Amino acid sequence: MRLLHLLAAAALLEGASPRAWEMTSFQDFLRGKFSSLALHRDGRITLAPKLDTLLASDEAAVWSVAAAPDGAVYAGTGHKGKLYRVDRAGKAEIVFTAPEAEIFAVAVDSSGIVYAATSPNGKIYRIAAGKTSEYFAPGSRYIWSLVAAKDGVLYAGTGDDGKVWRISGGNGEVYYETGQVHVTSLALDAAGAVVAGTEPNGILYRISTRDKAFVLYDANLPEIRSVAVAGDGSLYVAAMGGAVARQSSSTPAGTPAVSSTITVTGTSTSITVTDQSAAQQGDIRPKPAEATPAPAAATPAPAPIYEQAGVEKSAIYKVNPDNTVETLWSSKDENAYDLVLGPAGIYFSTDNQGRVYQLDNERRIALIAETREPEVVRLLGTPSGTLAATSAPGKLYRLSASTAAAGFFESPVHDATTAARWGKLSWRGDTCPDCQVRFRTRSGNAARPDKTWSDWSDVLVDAAGAPVTSPNARYMQWRAELKGSGKQAPTVDSVRLAYLPQNTPPSVRSITVSAQTAAAAVKAANAGSAAATYSITVTDTGDAGATSATGTATQPVTRASTEQIAITWVGEDLDGDKLTYNVHFRGEGESTWKPLKSNIQETLMVLDAEALADGRYFFRVTASDRMANPAAYAREGELVSAPVLVDRTPPVVTASAPTRSGSTVEVKVRAADAASPLKACEYSIDAGPWTPVAPDDGVVDSETETFTILLDSPAGVERLLVIRAYDAANNSGLAKALLR
Numbered sequence: 198m199r200l201l202h203l204l205a206a207a208a209l210l211e212g213a214s215p216r217a218w219e220m221t222s223f224q225d226f227l228r229g230k231f232s233s234l235a236l237h238r239d240g241r242i243t244l245a246p247k248l249d250t251l252l253a254s255d256e257a258a259v260w261s262v263a264a265a266p267d268g269a270v271y272a273g274t275g276h277k278g279k280l281y282r283v284d285r286a287g288k289a290e291i292v293f294t295a296p297e298a299e300i301f302a303v304a305v306d307s308s309g310i311v312y313a314a315t316s317p318n319g320k321i322y323r324i325a326a327g328k329t330s331e332y333f334a335p336g337s338r339y340i341w342s343l344v345a346a347k348d349g350v351l352y353a354g355t356g357d358d359g360k361v362w363r364i365s366g367g368n369g370e371v372y373y374e375t376g377q378v379h380v381t382s383l384a385l386d387a388a389g390a391v392v393a394g395t396e397p398n399g400i401l402y403r404i405s406t407r408d409k410a411f412v413l414y415d416a417n418l419p420e421i422r423s424v425a426v427a428g429d430g431s432l433y434v435a436a437m438g439g440a441v442a443r444q445s446s447s448t449p450a451g452t453p454a455v456s457s458t459i460t461v462t463g464t465s466t467s468i469t470v471t472d473q474s475a476a477q478q479g480d481i482r483p484k485p486a487e488a489t490p491a492p493a494a495a496t497p498a499p500a501p502i503y504e505q506a507g508v509e510k511s512a513i514y515k516v517n518p519d520n521t522v523e524t525l526w527s528s529k530d531e532n533a534y535d536l537v538l539g540p541a542g543i544y545f546s547t548d549n550q551g552r553v554y555q556l557d558n559e560r561r562i563a564l565i566a567e568t569r570e571p572e573v574v575r576l577l578g579t580p581s582g583t584l585a586a587t588s589a590p591g592k593l594y595r596l597s598a599s600t601a602a603a604g605f606f607e608s609p610v611h612d613a614t615t616a617a618r619w620g621k622l623s624w625r626g627d628t629c630p631d632c633q634v635r636f637r638t639r640s641g642n643a644a645r646p647d648k649t650w651s652d653w654s655d656v657l658v659d660a661a662g663a664p665v666t667s668p669n670a671r672y673m674q675w676r677a678e679l680k681g682s683g684k685q686a687p688t689v690d691s692v693r694l695a696y697l698p699q700n701t702p703p704s705v706r707s708i709t710v711s712a713q714t715a716a717a718a719v720k721a722a723n724a725g726s727a728a729a730t731y732s733i734t735v736t737d738t739g740d741a742g743a744t745s746a747t748g749t750a751t752q753p754v755t756r757a758s759t760e761q762i763a764i765t766w767v768g769e770d771l772d773g774d775k776l777t778y779n780v781h782f783r784g785e786g787e788s789t790w791k792p793l794k795s796n797i798q799e800t801l802m803v804l805d806a807e808a809l810a811d812g813r814y815f816f817r818v819t820a821s822d823r824m825a826n827p828a829a830y831a832r833e834g835e836l837v838s839a840p841v842l843v844d845r846t847p848p849v850v851t852a853s854a855p856t857r858s859g860s861t862v863e864v865k866v867r868a869a870d871a872a873s874p875l876k877a878c879e880y881s882i883d884a885g886p887w888t889p890v891a892p893d894d895g896v897v898d899s900e901t902e903t904f905t906i907l908l909d910s911p912a913g914v915e916r917l918l919v920i921r922a923y924d925a926a927n928n929s930g931l932a933k934a935l936l937r
Contacts, residue, residue, distance in 0.1 A: 216613075221690070230606070231550075231566075231567040232606070241688050242606055244600045244602075246597055247596070251593045256274035257274075258589060259272045260586075260588075261300060265311070266308075266309050269284045271311055272593055275299040278294055280292050285581075292329075295315040297316060297318060301316050304351065307349070312343055333364050344383040349365065352383055353369075354379075354380025354381065354383045356380065359375045359395060360380065373404045373407070373410050384425065387430055392424050394420070397419045397420070400415050401421050420438040423536050431516065431518060433513065433516075438511075510529055510530065512526065512527040513526040525556055545576070551573045553567075568587055572587065573585045573586065574588050613696055617696040619640065619669065620664070623659075623692075623693050624689055624693070630682060633679070635658055635677075636657040636675055637655070637675065637676045638653070638654045638667045639652065640672060675694065700830045701832065705766055705767070705769075708836055710764050710838060762806050763801065765801045774824070776798070777823065778800070778818055780795075781816070783815055812872065813840045813841065814841045815839075820833065844925065844928060847930040850930040852918070852933065855918075861910075864934050866932065867901070867903050868903075869900060872926070875897050875922055890920075893905055906920070913937070915935060915937050917936075918935070919932075
């Protein structure tokens with residue numbers, strides 16, 4: 198007996214029982230968007246320092262900032278090479294426009310003289326008393342960093358040659374060759390030694406005298422982006438470069454990412470810059486490979502960012518006076534561009550919505566500002582507050598000491614995995630007299646909010662639980678609006694939104710039908726292997742069986758036990774609901790499903806094979822999640838097996854009387870099966886090996902076949918011919934003939 202089976206998978210949807218979307222931790226809220234709100238390490242949202250715009254240029258980026266003794270701030274921009282001066286009152290003016298495209302570094306000495314370093318074809322310009330002159334040209338392609346010493350000496354870090362220059366009176370000398378490609382950051386410690394950060398190996402040097410340096414730290418990240426020196430001699434270091442940006446395969450080699458624009462692709466090690474003179478200067482690219490510029494008219498797509506998931510992108514380190522190093526912060530999601538020291542700790546900036554973080558002296562982190570720009574590339578501490586310079590577009594913001602009057606937070610989009618019924622939104626926090634905390638929601642079926650989403654709802658003000666009025670949909674977003682009162686400000690600590698996703702029907706992923714002995718049915722189903730249907734035990738004692746006074750009894754070869762049909766299946770419910778099953782069958786040509794088992798939780802049932810006559814049958818398994826859902830929401834899924842052939846009757850084989858012609862004997866054989874086609878015929882002589890025989894029509898493919906067997910058998914010698922035929926279910930029928 199043989200049964201055919203089917204493995205088939207049903208399409209899956211997702212759903213859930215009642216759930217709650219909760220946001221309570223720092224990491225939860227960090228995935229949202231902030232406007233004039235701060236996020237503390239304990240997951241508390243409150244009003245942030247007021248963010249004022251000092252400079253809103255028409256430039257692509259503000260690359261560098263420096264403070265002058267008179268309180269003015271100088272900002273170097275790209276990619277038109279403009280230098281801005283912003284006075285104490287916030288009035289901005291352009292004081293210098295360089296022939297080169299970019300001003301990557303600016304420094305102001307103690308007498309108020311301004312130095313602006315330009316790229317490409319790096320030059321340093323001196324701006325004093327309203328006059329500008331070319332001060333020094335190191336012959337390097339880029340000048341990335343400048344720092345002015347108290348004695349008026351200027352130090353410059355360059356690339357592609359990785360040198361630190363010492364410049365005095367317009368004359369320069371190579372102070373130290375790092376062996377790296379770029380010197381990306383410079384600082385002076387209390388002893389006057391130069392601290393230099395490099396790329397691409399992320400090495401931090403302390404250069405005490407000319408050609409004499411000590412490696413303070415060899416970071417795992419490729420670029421030392423910024424260095425700040427504390428009063429106790431400690432160094433705070435921002436390192437980055439864990440994401441790799443490359444030109445897309447469709448962009449010709451050497452083509453700038455955007456003509457006459459600048460593309461910052463996530464790490465400063467992949468900046469592409471062109472200007473109107475790009476055809477002569479080439480593109481600015483802090484990697485050693487030099488590319489041939491394309492004509493200004495070409496505007497290919499910006500280079501994409503390729504990132505390895507789980508790889509650290511940036512970190513903040515502390516190098517202690519004894520040269521030990523601590524990691525204060527690291528991220529796999531954000532690039533840290535710059536850092537400055539403050540009275541309560543350090544501030545550092547990133548590329549995630551142009552954020553500014555504070556890491557206090559207790560090493561507690563807080564998000565204190567979000568500019569909503571692509572990145573904050575530079576920070577500058579001033580008496581009036583910390584300044585943040587951004588790119589795309591180039592702006593200069595100031596974080597003042599006063600607190601914003603109001604702000605809002607937009608949560609990340611939550612995916613309910615299927616259309617959901619939204620319940621109540623509740624929150625916890627602190628309020629104050631005349632303060633406000635209000636929520637709004639919106640929903641949609643697109644993964645990102647767009648014009649297909651609902652509008653923001655009316656305000657929700659009941660912290661204990663306000664019903665959400667946004668339409669049922671798969672995706673949801675909420676918005677918190679906080680308003681302070683004088684010196685007091687409300688806070689939000691946690692937000693909870695209950696919802697009921699649409700119940701997903703369960704599925705039956707596969708049905709397996711197999712034939713085996715009753716004893717082996719369950720074991721085979723669990724082990725996934727077939728068990729022998731028949732068994733014969735042969736001993737080596739020579740005893741054929743029991744004897745009696747009437748003679749020796751014949752030992753029959755019997756079936757091991759009653760045959761069984763084992764039906765197994767795999768059910769699945771992604772909601773995690775407990776499932777029950779109903780099993781039915783019907784014969785081919787029948788119209789009604791007959792029940793075999795109902796309301797069972799097992800995924801196996803065994804059926805006596807003799808309960809089904811020979812024929813073709815279908816088995817249906819229906820899964821239901823009614824045990825886990827109200828009756829109105831319960832769902833079902835089912836699967837029907839492929840046709841299963843039940844054939845327990847062997848073919849009928851008949852052999853004609855042998856006819857002889859000389860030494861050749863001919864036997865005609867007819868084999869017929871009532872349930873399935875035949876598949877093979879073979880014969881054996883005197884219990885010897887089996888020999889296949891072909892049918893008279895050439896192909897064994899019918900329920901009835903005839904065969905002709907021709908044998909060379911001498912006359913007068915008795916031989917036993919046994920013929921065996923198999924049907925499609927592997928049942929065998931036998932016949933025999935004597936050859937004489």
